[in-house]
Amino acid sequence: MGHAEHHAEQNAAPEQYDAVVVGAGFAGMYMLHRLRLLGLSARVYEAGDGVGGTWFWNRYPGARCDIPSMEYSYQFSEALQQEWEWSERYATQPEILKYANHVADRFELWPDMQFNTRVEAAEYQAKSGTWRLTLAHDDATDEVEARFVIMATGCLSVPNMPSIEGLDDFAGELYHTGVWPHEGVDLTGKRVGVIGTGSSAIQSIPLIAAQAASVEVFQRTPNYSVPAHNAPLDPAYVADIKSRYAEYRAENWQRGFGADFRDSDRSVFDVTDAEREAEYEDRWARGGLAFLAAFNDLPFDDAANATAQEFIRQKIAGRVDDPELATKLTPSTPVGCKRLCVDTDYYETFNAPHVSLVDLNETPITRVTATSIETTARAHEVDVIVLATGFDAMTGAVSRIDVRGPEGSLNDKWARGPRAYLGLATAGFPNLFLVTGPGSPSVLSNMLPSIEQHVEWIADCIGYMEQHQLGRIEADLKAEDEWVTHVNEVADTSIYPKCNSWYLGANVEGKSRVFMPYLGVPPYLEKCADVVAKGYDGFTLSN
Ligand code: N01
Numbered sequence: 415m416g417h418a419e420h421h422a423e424q425n426a427a428p429e430q431y432d433a434v435v436v437g438a439g440f441a442g443m444y445m446l447h448r449l450r451l452l453g454l455s456a457r458v459y460e461a462g463d464g465v466g467g468t469w470f471w472n473r474y475p476g477a478r479c480d481i482p483s484m485e486y487s488y489q490f491s492e493a494l495q496q497e498w499e500w501s502e503r504y505a506t507q508p509e510i511l512k513y514a515n516h517v518a519d520r521f522e523l524w525p526d527m528q529f530n531t532r533v534e535a536a537e538y539q540a541k542s543g544t545w546r547l548t549l550a551h552d553d554a555t556d557e558v559e560a561r562f563v564i565m566a567t568g569c570l571s572v573p574n575m576p577s578i579e580g581l582d583d584f585a586g587e588l589y590h591t592g593v594w595p596h597e598g599v600d601l602t603g604k605r606v607g608v609i610g611t612g613s614s615a616i617q618s619i620p621l622i623a624a625q626a627a628s629v630e631v632f633q634r635t636p637n638y639s640v641p642a643h644n645a646p647l648d649p650a651y652v653a654d655i656k657s658r659y660a661e662y663r664a665e666n667w668q669r670g671f672g673a674d675f676r677d678s679d680r681s682v683f684d685v686t687d688a689e690r691e692a693e694y695e696d697r698w699a700r701g702g703l704a705f706l707a708a709f710n711d712l713p714f715d716d717a718a719n720a721t722a723q724e725f726i727r728q729k730i731a732g733r734v735d736d737p738e739l740a741t742k743l744t745p746s747t748p749v750g751c752k753r754l755c756v757d758t759d760y761y762e763t764f765n766a767p768h769v770s771l772v773d774l775n776e777t778p779i780t781r782v783t784a785t786s787i788e789t790t791a792r793a794h795e796v797d798v799i800v801l802a803t804g805f806d807a808m809t810g811a812v813s814r815i816d817v818r819g820p821e822g823s824l825n826d827k828w829a830r831g832p833r834a835y836l837g838l839a840t841a842g843f844p845n846l847f848l849v850t851g852p853g854s855p856s857v858l859s860n861m862l863p864s865i866e867q868h869v870e871w872i873a874d875c876i877g878y879m880e881q882h883q884l885g886r887i888e889a890d891l892k893a894e895d896e897w898v899t900h901v902n903e904v905a906d907t908s909i910y911p912k913c914n915s916w917y918l919g920a921n922v923e924g925k926s927r928v929f930m931p932y933l934g935v936p937p938y939l940e941k942c943a944d945v946v947a948k949g950y951d952g953f954t955l956s957n
Pocket of ligand 1: 591632635
């Protein structure tokens, strides 16, 4: 069933719901499914005009997932995971979007989802104990009320627009990778300037270069990237996984990023130099994020991490013809400290005569004019600017909603960084849940199973409340404070706080520098289960 048919019904939506879900990405869709299984009335509001969340918006050339397809999908339905056929090791954005639409069809989610509707505000009503939400759509606003609000707003959903003087005056074409035009962009024969060198840039630059007359890449910080070695999926491999999908999933889940990650229980210093090189070479040859799991101390020990840095530096030197350019493309930060990138021919692209690098450390951008990106050295004339400048990650979407609880606003509470208990709820905001919120493994795990775990935890919690006729749940401040302290303590044992990454909000001007995700899937799962076993320890439930 296509969603277009349902637009007509949307105006007739009732105004009171048991639950409102914000966002129709993978989190919002599954949340809706689970709420309906509880027999609750639920409505999803989505700003875009389709499902898929980040995969709906990120349509830049080369956009694909860097978690293997067989793991980057829902597992809640055995029938679904058996019937769906992924075509490549790493699925493309169009294929993932097709999958999201298939799920919406298969579970008949469309009637309870409303598109082109942005949730602008959520205000707790003390008298009724409900949330009143302000919705903006078609140049109008209206309000709905719900007993529960679930923020399924995504970790990487709000584009980070750089504040470069004159950007608005640019007369050519201006695109952000995170909100790429749905009809695609023809770059044939154009002079393109790409600002940023994160995952989105590293995936798109080779494809942009394949079309454009010239590509200038404006780099502030180089990133490490390992080859993807993407390929069509071998039917025998798929059949094997499908014959034991549940077991495969269970094993993956203990590893955070999945079985392909092949976490090692060896330290860099447990092996000889030759063994270490062989391990890195093996992982490099297989490709993908598993490189980071070659040794168990890479995320924690500077000296261990330095060996991985050196290995990748040599690889970059081998992939880029001009040694001076190779040096500029080589990071000096710990590997993995900024999100590791996965590429197809990124570094090699710079060997083409029409591709060049502008090192912003040497010559910073001063402004954009109608026709150029100006640095302290000169004006770079371009027809197209591609902003690959990332996202206001993890908190951006929630902070753009004016959330007001009984004691005040969420933005005030989070002014010095987000605070949430288990990344699921935040003290002072009853009956409001976050899916993969700050303080949960989220972006330091395979997002799909993390989403499923949160959705199931929230659905079970609401089910428990219904069963026990409890109307209100709120995280305790003490439990939240202790959890946030723990999240930071764990992060401080790692390399993560050592560079300016979006994990820390460092990419967004004025954002508080706080490490947002929780490092460690197995202990997190244990903690979540323990909280439930102890009768929602750290939460207050009442009538
Ligand atoms: O964003 P980023 P992204 N002037 O924040 C630069 C996931 N993802 O969209 O490092 C000049 O990583 C900024 O420079 P610096 C994945 O988790 C996954 O690429 O801040 N430059 C940086 O180089 C990923 O990590 C996939 O100094 C400016 C770049 O822009 C996350 O999304 C694919 C600037 C932003 O890099 C985000 O990736 C794509 C300025 N004013 C994304 N402002 C896959 O599954 C920012 N920059 C493969």
